[in-house]
Ligand SMILES: C[C@H](O)[C@H](O)[C@@H](O)C(=O)CO
């Protein structure tokens with residue numbers, strides 16, 4: 001996009017927003033301070049770098065687009081490309097299966113050594129890292145149960161896994177000088193109607209307590225727990241439900257992870273932030289796009305994404321809500337998927353920062369719902385795209401759809417040779 005054209009548009013957008021009392025330069029400065037955590041698993045369809053385990057746990061990446069990353073070097077190279085097309089300074093979210101393993105990977109005791117390459121890379125790029133235990137895609141998860149299993153050997157295997165993952169998180173936090181959010185999601189559940197829901201939930205609570213027993217400074221590592229309604233193969237009962245983890249997080253001062261795809265189809269996470277944050281210090285978001293089910297479609301600039309961003313910004317929750325992405329589409333260029341989803345998230349945050357929230361709040365408090373609705377509609381055609389393009393260019397990233405040609409070049413030069 002032509003720089004002169006972008007600057008000119010920005011100047012008139014700035015004027016239009018100023019008329020509403022909104023300072024576009026201040027909005028851009030605030031936006032720069034909000035990191036989004038890019039999930040590494042979009043880069044290889046949640047495959048990971050352990051050799052011989054298929055994706056399990058009731059999640060699925062569909063599609064067969066060529067050129068996916070097959071090792072950590074390729075994945076970092078792809079992330080570098082994606083990050084070069086995304087304005088701002090962000091974070092990368094890893095899973096335990098993405099280590100650089102020397103010999104046979106030991107899922108029970110995940111070693112810090114396997115993640116030194118990632119830490120070095122993140123340090124060189126000024127990125128933060130987040131982490132996840134991988135409680136699936138492993139023979140010890142084949143029964144469909146991990147931390148809530150009634151089998152002591154299975155349980156203790158996964159407790160050890162979780163403990164070692166927290167140490168990796170602590171290591172990342174220390175190395176990078178920013179806390180790592182280490183998330184726990186377990187697929188445990190029953191396909192058909194169970195008898196003993198409460199037994200499994202009591203076991204899950206006990207296993208988590210054991211896993212989290214060691215005090216780790218929140219300066220380095222923050223523990224998160226992710227709830228879910230159902231998965232493929234756990235349709236009738238998911239042990240780690242919303243109520244379970246909401247209670248667990250409150251009682252134990254953990255982050256609650258809200259994944260946009262983990263609720264009933266018409267239930268939205270945007271409406272949950274303000275309630276959860278009355279009782280819980282911090283939230284982790286897995287921003288995703290469920291289409292009829294937890295399908296993990298690439299995030300787009302839709303209403304729910306804007307509502308999520310508005311809830312964060314209107315309430316000044318930036319420091320209490322960690323924004324992570326969680327989608328995996330194997331049917332399109334995977335770097336484009338990261339770029340589309342992350343840019344959409346950032347664009348939604350920018351749009352929320354450009355809202356004259358105080359004016360809307362005053363209208364609401366005065367009972368002037370006509371003005372509230374009228375203004376919300378008018379805001380939809382404000383020139384936020386001009387502010388976005390300007391931000392992209394000023395950040396050294398392409399404005400408009402210019403990034404797509406770069407992804408295409410990269411596909412020809414790199415991905416097609418894999
Ligand atoms: C790969 C992720 O950890 C996984 O998607 C999890 O966060 C989830 O959302 C499962 O449905």
Ligand SMILES: [Mn+2]
Pocket residue numbers: 185226259286326
């Ligand atoms: Mn998730």
